[in-house]
Amino acid sequence: MRRRFLMCPPEHFAVEYAINPWMDPAAGADRALAIRQWEGLKSAYESLGHEVNLIEPIEGLPDMVFAANGALVAGGRVYGARFAFPQRAEEAPAYRRWFAERGYPVHEPEHVNEGEGDFLVLDEVILAGTGFRTRTEAHLEAQEFLGRPVVSLRLVDPRYYHLDTALFPLDGRNVAYYPEAFSEGSREVLRRLFPDAVLATAADAAVLGLNAVSDGTHVVINIEASDLQLELKRRGYEVVPVDLSELRKAGGGPKCCTLEIRGDN
Numbered sequence: 155m156r157r158r159f160l161m162c163p164p165e166h167f168a169v170e171y172a173i174n175p176w177m178d179p180a181a182g183a184d185r186a187l188a189i190r191q192w193e194g195l196k197s198a199y200e201s202l203g204h205e206v207n208l209i210e211p212i213e214g215l216p217d218m219v220f221a222a223n224g225a226l227v228a229g230g231r232v233y234g235a236r237f238a239f240p241q242r243a244e245e246a247p248a249y250r251r252w253f254a255e256r257g258y259p260v261h262e263p264e265h266v267n268e269g270e271g272d273f274l275v276l277d278e279v280i281l282a283g284t285g286f287r288t289r290t291e292a293h294l295e296a297q298e299f300l301g302r303p304v305v306s307l308r309l310v311d312p313r314y315y316h317l318d319t320a321l322f323p324l325d326g327r328n329v330a331y332y333p334e335a336f337s338e339g340s341r342e343v344l345r346r347l348f349p350d351a352v353l354a355t356a357a358d359a360a361v362l363g364l365n366a367v368s369d370g371t372h373v374v375i376n377i378e379a380s381d382l383q384l385e386l387k388r389r390g391y392e393v394v395p396v397d398l399s400e401l402r403k404a405g406g407g408p409k410c411c412t413l414e415i416r417g418d419n
């Protein structure tokens with residue numbers, strides 16, 4: 155099925171503050187290389203037949219390339235973001251405006267949440283992360299606004315500070331995840347909901363291999379996540395490896411750069 159994605163070119167990308175353990179402002183990042191790698195991701199989507207929409211990057215917002223954090227869109231309704239750190243606060247209204255200008259109903263949230271970074275939409279439920287960024291109050295707020303059941307999951311490892319760094323949907327019914335990123339109770343929830351899940355290794359997680367995008371057939375995934383790629387192939391998925399090493403220096407991968415615009419699905 156053809157997907158519609160919103161992406162933001164990394165024209166102003168930089169690592170100039172540290173709000174997660176991946177970021178080292180002293181080491182910085184190579185913006186020109188980040189742009190080339192991001193273009194590679196965009197073409198990967200386009201060659202799979204997906205539509206890529208763009209939002210204008212804003213100077214002074216170096217993390218705006220991580221479009222997943224800009225909102226949560228389900229059934230054509232847009233639940234806006236409210237960032238945990240002031241460095242990213244101004245991204246939220248920019249993404250809300252993008253959707254409002256195109257006629258989408260947009261909810262300005264009361265509670266801190268980082269969009270699809272912490273909310274992942276499946277057929278029957280939305281999985282929602284908490285522990286580092288998104289608050290549980292936002293899980294309830296999103297459930298009320300979208301009218302879909304939200305399942306809260308607790309993240310416990312600061313390297314996996316967003317749900318989308320530790321788990322990705324393979325399709326509407328199954329997921330891949332790194333168990334150690336979750337609390338004991340949340341691991342049990344995941345085992346119950348997804349007995350047939352793909353479990354990732356520590357090495358896969360450490361290269362942000364779980365920050366992947368699946369359309370149900372193809373999985374766009376960081377090239378370094380080798381164990382996970384093998385397992386996905388074994389399960390019949392077509393693996394599309396991408397190199398986003400520069401963006402990883404800010405703690406992001408393919409999924410972070412991608413906000414899915416979900417219409418009726």
Ligand code: ARG
Nearest residue numbers: 174220222271316404406410
């Ligand atoms: N530097 C960004 C931050 O810490 C990275 C965001 C990654 N996005 C994501 N969806 N995990 O906020």
